[in-house]
Amino acid sequence: xxxxxxxxxxxxxxxxxxxxxxxxxxxxxxxxxxxxxxxxxxxxxxxxxxxxxxxxxxxxxxxxxxxxxxxxxxxxxxxxxxxxxxxxxxxxxxxxxxxxxxxxxxxxxxxxxxxxxxxxxxxxxxxxxxxxxxxxxxxxxxxxxxxxxxxxxxxxxxxxxxxxxxxxxxxxxxxxxxxxxxxxxxxxxxxxxxxxxxxxxxxxxxxxxxxxxxxxxxxxxxxxxxxxxxxxxxxxxxxxxxxxxxxxxxxxxxxxxxxxxxxxxxxxxxxxxxxxxxxxxxxxxxxxxxxxxxxxxx
Amino acid sequence: xxxxxxxxxxxxxxxxxxxxxxxxxxxxxxxxxxxxxxxxxxxxxxxxxxxxxxxxxxxxxxxxxxxxxxxxxxxxxxxxxxxxxxxxxxxxxxxxxxxxxxxxxxxxxxxxxxxxxxxxxxxxxxxxxxxxxxxxxxxxxxxxxxxxxxxxxxxxxxxxxxxxxxxxxxxxxxxxxxxxxxxxxxxxxxxxxxxxxxxxxxxxxxxxxxxxxxxxxxxxxxxxxxxxxxxxxxxxxxxxxxxxxxxxxxxxxxxxxxxxxxxxxxxxxxxxxxxxxxxxxxxxxxxxxxxxxxxxxxxxxxxxxxxxxxxxxxxxxxxxxxxxxxxxxxxxxxxxxxxxxxxxxxxxxxxxxxxxxxxxxxxxxxxxxxxxxx
Numbered sequence: 001x002x003x004x005x006x007x008x009x010x011x012x013x014x015x016x017x018x019x020x021x022x023x024x025x026x027x028x029x030x031x032x033x034x035x036x037x038x039x040x041x042x043x044x045x046x047x048x049x050x051x052x053x054x055x056x057x058x059x060x061x062x063x064x065x066x067x068x069x070x071x072x073x074x075x076x077x078x079x080x081x082x083x084x085x086x087x088x089x090x091x092x093x094x095x096x097x098x099x100x101x102x103x104x105x106x107x108x109x110x111x112x113x114x115x116x117x118x119x120x121x122x123x124x125x126x127x128x129x130x131x132x133x134x135x136x137x138x139x140x141x142x143x144x145x146x147x148x149x150x151x152x153x154x155x156x157x158x159x160x161x162x163x164x165x166x167x168x169x170x171x172x173x174x175x176x177x178x179x180x181x182x183x184x185x186x187x188x189x190x191x192x193x194x195x196x197x198x199x200x201x202x203x204x205x206x207x208x209x210x211x212x213x214x215x216x217x218x219x220x221x222x223x224x225x226x227x228x229x230x231x232x233x234x235x236x237x238x239x240x241x242x243x244x245x246x247x248x249x250x251x252x253x254x255x256x257x258x259x260x261x262x263x264x265x266x267x268x269x270x271x272x273x274x275x276x277x278x279x280x281x282x283x284x285x286x287x288x289x290x291x292x293x294x295x296x297x298x
Numbered sequence: 299x300x301x302x303x304x305x306x307x308x309x310x311x312x313x314x315x316x317x318x319x320x321x322x323x324x325x326x327x328x329x330x331x332x333x334x335x336x337x338x339x340x341x342x343x344x345x346x347x348x349x350x351x352x353x354x355x356x357x358x359x360x361x362x363x364x365x366x367x368x369x370x371x372x373x374x375x376x377x378x379x380x381x382x383x384x385x386x387x388x389x390x391x392x393x394x395x396x397x398x399x400x401x402x403x404x405x406x407x408x409x410x411x412x413x414x415x416x417x418x419x420x421x422x423x424x425x426x427x428x429x430x431x432x433x434x435x436x437x438x439x440x441x442x443x444x445x446x447x448x449x450x451x452x453x454x455x456x457x458x459x460x461x462x463x464x465x466x467x468x469x470x471x472x473x474x475x476x477x478x479x480x481x482x483x484x485x486x487x488x489x490x491x492x493x494x495x496x497x498x499x500x501x502x503x504x505x506x507x508x509x510x511x512x513x514x515x516x517x518x519x520x521x522x523x524x525x526x527x528x529x530x531x532x533x534x535x536x537x538x539x540x541x542x543x544x545x546x547x548x549x550x551x552x553x554x555x556x557x558x559x560x561x562x563x564x565x566x567x568x569x570x571x572x573x574x575x576x577x578x579x580x581x582x583x584x585x586x587x588x589x590x591x592x593x594x595x596x597x598x599x600x601x602x603x604x605x606x607x608x609x610x611x612x613x614x615x616x617x618x619x620x621x622x623x624x625x626x627x628x629x630x631x632x633x634x635x636x637x638x639x640x641x642x643x644x645x646x647x648x649x650x651x652x653x654x655x656x657x658x659x660x661x662x663x664x665x666x667x668x669x670x671x672x
Contacts, residue, residue, distance in 0.1 A: 192358050193391035197455070198379035198408035211395040 057081070057266035064262055080267035090271065092243055093250035098275060100165045100246060101228040105221050108170055113217060116179025117205050121191060131180075134173040142233070150237055164238040165246065169228060175220055182216035183209055222283055229276050247272045308370070309334045309463050309495030310355060315364035317350055325350055327364060328521045330514060332463070335493040337486075341506040341542070342516035348499045349388065352465045355497065356385050369462040379408070384456035385465040388499075390448045392440040392455075399436040402426055402454045426458040429488055446477045453485070457492065464489075464496040470505065482509060503543055507531070515539050531587075532650055537659040540585050546609070546616055546628050548585040548653075555580045561654070561665070564621035566600055570654060574663035582662065583655040588616055588628035590651030593635060599644035601627065605637050619643050 051071070056064060057080055058073040084090045118124070119131050149168050158164045186209060194204045210217075232248040239245055245253075251268040254261065310332040317325040325347040332338045340348040353359035355366055357378035366373050373381045384405070392401050400407075403423045406414050427433050430450040440448055449469055456464055469485075470478045486509060489496055500506055506513045507527040515522040515530065515538070522542075523535035534540035540548050555561050555576045561568040563584055570576045603619040606626065610633065617629045617637060629645050637643060652665040 187389060187391070189387045189389045189391040190393065192353075192356075192378075193385065193387055193455075194393075194404070194408075195358070196356055196378045196383070196385050197405035197459070198410070199404075203408065208393060 053266045053269050056262055057270045059263055061261060061263050077263070080261075080263040081271065083264055084267050084271060088250070088254065089243055089245075090250065090268065093245055093247045094272070094275060096162075096165075096244060097229055097246040097248075097272075100162060101225050103162075103166045104169050104228045105225045107166070108172070108175055108224050109217055109221050111170060112175035112179040112220065113183075113210060113213065114205065115176045116181075116183050117209055119176065119180045120183035121186075121188070121209075122201070134176055137173050138177070146233065146237060149234070153238055160239055160241045160244055162244070165235055165244075168234065168238075169224075169231070175224065178216070178220050179213070182213040186212055218283060222280065225279065226276060307334050308332065309336070309368070310497065311365075311367040312351075312355070313365045313367070315351075315354065315366060316362050317347070317354060317359065318362045323519060325519045326521075330521075330524065332495045332497060334495055337489055337496045337498065337509060337511045339506040339510035339513045340497060340499045340516060341501065341503060341513050342522075343501055343542075346516040347519045348501075348516050349467050352385065352467050352497060352499055355381075355463070356383055356465055357381050358385075382462040383465055384459045384461040384463075386449075386452045386456050386467065386469045388467040388469070388471065390440070390452045392448060392451055394440050397437050397439060398427070398432060398443070398451050399423055401440065401451055402432075402436075402458055405455060405459045422458055426454040429457055429491065430454045430484070445473050446481055449473065449481060450484070453488065457488070462495065464494055466496065466498045468499050468501070471500070471502070478505075485509070503545070507543070515542060517542075533661065533664070534653065535661055537583055537585065537655050540587075540653055540655070540661075544587060544589065546588050548587055549626060549628055550583050550585045550655075551625055552581065552583050555582060564601060564603070564623060564625050568652060568654070568665040570665050571663040576654065576662070581657045583657075583659065584665070585653045585655065586627045586647065587651050587653070589630050590648040591627055591629040591645050592648070593617065593629055593631045593637070594644050594646040596644065596646065600647045601645040603627070603643055603645065605639055605641045605643045607639065608637060617643060619645060 052069075055069075055071050055073060058076045058078075059070070060077045060079065063070065063073070119127060119134075153159055153164045153168065158167070190208055190212075191204050194208050199207065230248055231246070232252070235246045236249045236252075239249070242250070242253075247268075251265065251272060254265050254268055308331045310330075312328065312330045314327045314329060315325070316323070316327040330338075330351075340351060342348050350359055354361050355368070357373065357376065361374055368381055368383060393404065396404070403419050406419045406422060423436075424433065427436055430453050432447065432450050432454055435443060435447060435451075440451065443451065452469070456466075466485075470481050473481060482505060498505075498509065507530075510527055512524060513527055513530055514524045517538050523530060523539045525533075525535075530539055530543045534543060537550055541550065551563070553561060553563065555578055557578045559576055559578045561570075561576055561582065561584070568584070576582065601619070601621055603621040603626070605617050606620050607618040608631075609616045612633060614633045615631050615635065617631050618626055619629055620626050627645060629643070631637060647666075649666065650664055654662045654665050656662050
């Protein structure tokens with residue numbers, strides 16, 4: 001009888017705690033503490049390397065390997081940053097990276113959204129075939145494409161130019177697929193209505209479709225920009241001229257086989273992270289998702 | 299060249315128009331002419347092809363067969379924007395990122411020949427908004443409007459184009475009953491004001507009956523009947539129309555005409571119209587319009603039966619009356635009539651209450667009660 005009671009009691013307790021979790025009511029104190037511990041460990045794993053880079057970039061090379069490590073450098077040493085800008089074309093690399101990433105992002109959003117519109121909304125022979133080919137091409141790893149891409153770019157005489165960095169990433173079909181998936185969600189009646197109202201296909205794309213998929217495009221743009229900003233292998237191969245080089249390759253060149261200046265390297269990494277952080281903060285507001293409320297009957 | 303040329307006062311003319319998707323025929327060939335200023339309702343259940351007709355006229359669907367003329371011009375190969383038609387969609391299809399003003403003005407801003415000046419566009423926008431009582435809401439976004447207001451924006455966007463023909467695809471179907479009744483009145487007022495040919499799609503027979511000059515009843519891709527609301531009600535062309543129009547639904551009974559040409563229905567004999575005798579031995583379907591049957595206390599009533607069920611509607615009520623032999627009728631009764639299941643009910647039939655259809659469902663004639671046998 002007592003055992004039954006206990007089991008019953010436990011069952012009720014379990015159900016009650018499930019209900020609490022479902023209803024969003026506060027959970028028990030040990031559960032909260034455990035979740036904080038897990039979160040703290042996660043945050044530490046993510047942040048410690050970054051903090052180590054920040055700390056190292058403000059230290060002289062002589063005090064880098066002291067034990068226990070000095071997390072807060074004293075005194076703060078600016079020499080790594082001075083050397084970065086004085087002895088290396090760091091400003092030029094930053095400009096190159098921002099220019100290339102910006103150009104790739106702008107062109108890619110334009111092409112992806114137009115191709116996505118065609119695949120999502122226009123009727124033409126072979127539409128499914130084209131979509132399937134694009135999907136298959138996503139599966140080809142970049143490493144398998146690098147050598148053919150190099151030959152094409154060399155054949156076109158574009159090695160060591162901005163074009164070598166801008167053109168190849170535009171042919172990435174993943175963006176087309178993302179754009180297509182945003183556009184498929186727009187009700188056909190909106191375009192039909194615009195078409196009846198006299199809008200051309202391009203006007204429908206520009207005035208109806210683009211504003212409605214803007215939040216999606218912002219996400220796609222942000223990912224494209226970040227991917228481009230950190231791209232390494234292709235710029236390393238396509239550009240030899242240091243003045244045309246991008247940040248990722250430039251920074252990796254700060255170390256050599258015989259000399260590892262960790263302070264300089266860390267300063268480079270920290271300085272390189274600043275522009276992308278600023279861009280992210282600026283664009284962050286546009287992440288707020290637009291919706292179609294009011295367009296159609298609910 | 300078309301086999302038939304549309305008349306001059308005809309705004310829309312469809313000649314042997316049909317639609318199929320591959321081997322699937324969704325609309326069988328039909329003719330339809332809509333006069334200028336006429337309000338024609340396409341009525342039928344879901345999937346009967348009524349919206350497809352509108353889309354073909356608008357140019358949003360290709361025509362598989364036949365000709366469509368708008369304002370006297372063959373438009374089969376004309377782009378939607380050049381067809382001189384405006385459409386109000388089943389979904390409002392408002393541009394959510396634009397204000398009400400920009401939504402209404404959109405067709406004019408798209409107009410290239412002639413390209414309109416901003417002042418002209420603004421004036422016409424304000425006029426169109428005024429017609430549908432939207433002036434105070436011009437600067438709002440669609441999301442900030444109620445369902446009825448959104449529908450009026452869609453209507454204003456159609457009005458501003460000043461088209462030859464309005465196409466409306468179930469524009470009121472998602473509004474609540476009260477708002478729908480208001481919007482019906484508003485739509486009719488707007489129609490009376492602008493007097494343009496209108497094709498209006500609905501599956502709601504009340505909308506069709508109250509709004510239409512003529513109703514086109516469709517079922518399974520085939521036109522069942524075209525006529526004034528009253529004609530559909532009093533002389534339905536077939537059993538589908540008979541049951542689709544009118545509430546409550548007309549009960550149907552399969553019977554056989556006796557060898558002497560007389561039709562027995564419960565304990566009465568029915569005769570057809572004098573000029574349409576019933577063929578001896580023929581299988582027929584008989585339907586009795588509930589609203590044309592009423593309870594009576596007279597001993598000379600047409601039918602006598604037992605009350606089975608009563609539906610109270612407020613203004614009146616409907617009784618299901620069992621006449622025996624597996625036959626029953628639905629009868630209109632006073633709202634406060636004190637009839638309980640099991641009571642004996644006497645029923646009289648108004649002229650035009652009884653309809654006789656052949657085996658295939660096509661109407662043969664009306665019938666009247668000849669005499670009670672017992």
